[in-house]
Amino acid sequence: VAGAYFDNNATTPLDPRVREAMLPWLGERVGNPSSAHSWGQAAYAAVEAARAEVAALLGAAPEEIVFTASGTEANNAVVAHALRSASPGDRIVVSAIEHPSILAACAEGEARGVEVARIAPGPDGVVPAERFAAALAPGVVLAALQLANNELGTLQPVVEVAGACRAAGVPLLCDAVQAAGKIAVDVAALGADYLTVGAHKFHGPLGAAALWIRPGAPFAPLLLGGAQERRRRASTVNVPAVVGFGAACRLARRELAARAAKLAALRDRFEAGLAAIPEAIVHGAAAPRLPHTANVAFPGLVNLDLLVRLDLAGYAVSTGPACGSGVVEPTPTLAALGLAREEAIATLRISFGDQNRAAEIDAFLPVLAREVAALRAAAPTGVPA
Numbered sequence: 001v002a003g004a005y006f007d008n009n010a011t012t013p014l015d016p017r018v019r020e021a022m023l024p025w026l027g028e029r030v031g032n033p034s035s036a037h038s039w040g041q042a043a044y045a046a047v048e049a050a051r052a053e054v055a056a057l058l059g060a061a062p063e064e065i066v067f068t069a070s071g072t073e074a075n076n077a078v079v080a081h082a083l084r085s086a087s088p089g090d091r092i093v094v095s096a097i098e099h100p101s102i103l104a105a106c107a108e109g110e111a112r113g114v115e116v117a118r119i120a121p122g123p124d125g126v127v128p129a130e131r132f133a134a135a136l137a138p139g140v141v142l143a144a145l146q147l148a149n150n151e152l153g154t155l156q157p158v159v160e161v162a163g164a165c166r167a168a169g170v171p172l173l174c175d176a177v178q179a180a181g182k183i184a185v186d187v188a189a190l191g192a193d194y195l196t197v198g199a200h201k202f203h204g205p206l207g208a209a210a211l212w213i214r215p216g217a218p219f220a221p222l223l224l225g226g227a228q229e230r231r232r233r234a235s236t237v238n239v240p241a242v243v244g245f246g247a248a249c250r251l252a253r254r255e256l257a258a259r260a261a262k263l264a265a266l267r268d269r270f271e272a273g274l275a276a277i278p279e280a281i282v283h284g285a286a287a288p289r290l291p292h293t294a295n296v297a298f299p300g301l302v303n304l305d306l307l308v309r310l311d312l313a314g315y316a317v318s319t320g321p322a323c324g325s326g327v328v329e330p331t332p333t334l335a336a337l338g339l340a341r342e343e344a345i346a347t348l349r350i351s352f353g354d355q356n357r358a359a360e361i362d363a364f365l366p367v368l369a370r371e372v373a374a375l376r377a378a379a380p381t382g383v384p385a
């Protein structure tokens, strides 16, 4: 085995069975689900069948599901709704390790005088529920806590925080984009008011995601126009992507336990193999976490250098979301964790998917050890000026 894709938290390959389900809608089948003719009604039926599958994965009712184009759009829609009715001095409470699609949308509110409380995680990568609950006060118009962190994989205390939010009368948004399809996600058990998921994180297509809205929770659409999605999201529904999303949900629901066990075995095999690399530090390992995400520091090097060397060797891994600028900085999540800069900029995320095999990990570990050693030898001081 030479080379493998280990960046499944960024996006996953399409399951061939999902592609099969989508193909007719990328070929001979045509129809706008809003059209009254039989072509349109067939598309409508396909979209509604997919909606039922998404709802079933989440333990929700189909009419509570709003299709969106991405997880970002679903998260943005909820924050934008809360901000629309907020006044200067009102507050939003979020964890400091939310995805940028929530943090950046909140920062927009800050520019208009809405306060944003960002609750830091503990060193284990988990936001303490009591610390979050203590920030809930009159004037808080929205709270947001992810189900699982995209960099660390750590699970957050959504059930406890949802209870505190309910008691305080504050609506709660739960970003379950990284969790769905990997662990059980049940909207009734979680107790949030809004929950977001996206197909491309669990072997479905790009272009389809969903926002679940608890019946009675306040909401007004981000996109205005037609009456689609029961007037909660204007736009012609992306029929092929939504059909694929439904298929991915059906497979995830059926195969969830087997997938989670397999992914955890891959992750554990990888982390056990790190014993051969001096000073490899696994972040978040003490907390409950997703089965497929490993976040590891190799102090004494810079993560982007390691990513490039691994890429040349045929392996895809990640340094986190903030590497586009070319400037190496700790990701906001690792900074919130309180890691020393040297450790944070030496951190890689390795995330596994259903397509990965144990043999790929066995082949990867010696390559990783070789490249870490080479970089450490090249830069004995470890940290650039």
Ligand SMILES: Cc1ncc(COP(=O)(O)O)c(C=O)c1O
Residues within 6 Å of the ligand: 009, 010, 069, 070, 071, 072, 073, 075, 099, 101, 146, 148, 149, 150, 175, 176, 177, 178, 198, 209
């Ligand atoms: C936790 C989390 N929320 C939201 C998103 C955004 O999803 P999308 O890429 O579909 O916009 C991501 C994707 O990286 C994520 O990891």
